[in-house]
Amino acid sequence: MSAAPLARRRALLAAAAALPALPLLPRPARAEAWKPQRPxxxxxxxxxxxxxxxxxxxxxxxxxxxxxxxxxxxxxxxxxxxxxxxxxxxxxxxxxxxxxxxxxxxxxxxxxxxxxxxxxxxxxxxxxxxxxxxFMLVVGEAVPARSVEELLALARRQPGRLSYASGNSTGIVAGATMARMGGVEMLHVPYRSTPPAMTDVMAGRVTCMFVDLAAGLPHVQAGKLRALAMSTKERSALMPDMPSMAEAGLAGFDITxxxxxxxxxxxxxxxxxxxxxxxxxxxxxxxxxxxxxxxxxxxxxxxxxxxxxxxxxxxxxxxxxxxxxxxxxx
Structure with a gap:
């Protein structure tokens, strides 16, 4: 190595040694998965x-x-x-x-x-x-209707006398849609939630309601409610033997x-x-x-x-x- 480059190298090393020590920068931390700290x-x-x-x-x-x-x-x-x-x-x-x-x-x-x-x-x-x-349309066991067609015929013979309960927005909209599409007048009876609405349908205080399968199916199986149709356009895989509202005569009815x-x-x-x-x-x-x-x-x-x-x-x-x-x- 020639004298000139060697001198430059020594000068650079000396300058670096004179600089104050710099802290080591931490490596970027990996994002940790969140864990709840309480219930x-x-x-x-x-x-x-x-x-x-x-x-x-x-x-x-x-x-x-x-x-x-x-x-x-x-x-x-x-x-x-x-x-x-x-x-x-x-x-x-x-x-x-x-x-x-x-x-x-x-x-x-x-x-x-x-x-x-x-x-x-x-x-x-x-x-x-x-x-x-x-959801499915259900009636109390005392209601003389075993199909959507029979329920609507009953409502036509008694305008404003039959009623539908609701415990949520789906029940409200499904009931009103059925009445409009079926050309009948029915009284809407709203409830705070599904269970008390079902209680009154089973007791005969309200004619019918649209209820989700999770809440209504046990009462259908126990013979306390009668299911007439699914609220969907097509049959549900969970209830393949039950007709849809569309099959029951209300074409285009599809509420889930x-x-x-x-x-x-x-x-x-x-x-x-x-x-x-x-x-x-x-x-x-x-x-x-x-x-x-x-x-x-x-x-x-x-x-x-x-x-x-x-x-x-x-x-x-x-x-x-x-x-x-x-x-x-x-």
Whole structure:
């Protein structure tokens, strides 16, 4: 090596040694999976004994071991689901308060109610869709009708005398749609939730109602209610022998409830990812699918983005259903 380059090298080394020591920069930390620090509350907008309550309790049972904390179902029924929805929207966005809800709060209410104090899109973080909860038209055993055609004929002979109960928005819209499409006049009797509505149908105080399979099927099997048709366009795989409302003569009748899990707006991405993964793992297990099917619940899930797009589309769909049924905002 020549003298000139060697001298330059020595000068550079000396200059470097004179600089103050710089702290070592930490390596970027990998994002850690979120873990809840206390029990998680799963809010449900309907009373115990409703279909959504039954689905929520199975989900809570499955999520607890995965999240390593208890998941507690809390029923806040009333005001067509708005009480629970507002509580969920106002909760801290930390993953410890979740909302298992349906199209009642997140699709129909904006078109049924003159005022709601929450926005189904802006005030919530979508976490995971849970599946569909098909409805069926049922009557009390004392009602002299064994088909939709016979029920509508009975209503035509007694205008305004027959009634339909509802415990949620699906029941409201399905009942009004049946009356409009069937060309009959029926009295609407609203309830805070499904169980008390079913009680009055079984007792003969109300003629009929649309009820989800999870809540109504045990009473049909016990002979306390008579099922006439599914509320869907086609027959349900869960009840293949029961005709659809379309088959029963009301072409185009297609009303189904859905379930999903949400958190408050602003829920951090790691929280959403952890919860979505836990829910999807639970729902996709074959033995869990069998448990849900026994309730009459069509369980499936997907990423949060699909639930967000689905809710936006359902808001439009339910507005059109409600307008077509001639239901005015209250």
């Amino acid at each position: 998680v509350t799963l809010l449900v907008p309907f009373a115990g004994g409703s279909g959504t309550d039954a689905v929520a309790r199975i989900l809570a049972e499955l999520l607890g071991p995965t999240l390593e904390v208890p998941v507690v179902v809390e029923n806040r029924a009333g005001a067509n689901g708005t009480i629970a929805a507002m509580a969920a929207a106002r909760a801290a966005p930390d993953g410890h308060t979740l909302f298992m809800t349906t199209n009642t709060s997140h699709s129909a209410n904006p078109s049924l109610m003159k005022r709601i104090d929450y926005d189904p899109v802006a005030d919530f973080t979508p976490i995971a869709r849970m599946g569909n909860l098909p 409830s859905w379930n999903g899990v949400f958190g408050p707006a602003g829920l951090p991405a790691p929280v959403v990812q952890t919860l979505n993964a836990a829910i999807r793992r639970a729902v996709e297990r074959p033995e869990v699918q069998k448990r849900f099917a026994a309730l009459g619940f069509e369980a499936f899930s997907g990423p949060p983005e699909t639930l967000d797009a689905f809710v936006r589309a359902e808001l439009v769909k339910w507005r059109e259903l409600i307008e077509a049924a001639g239901i005015e905002k209250e």
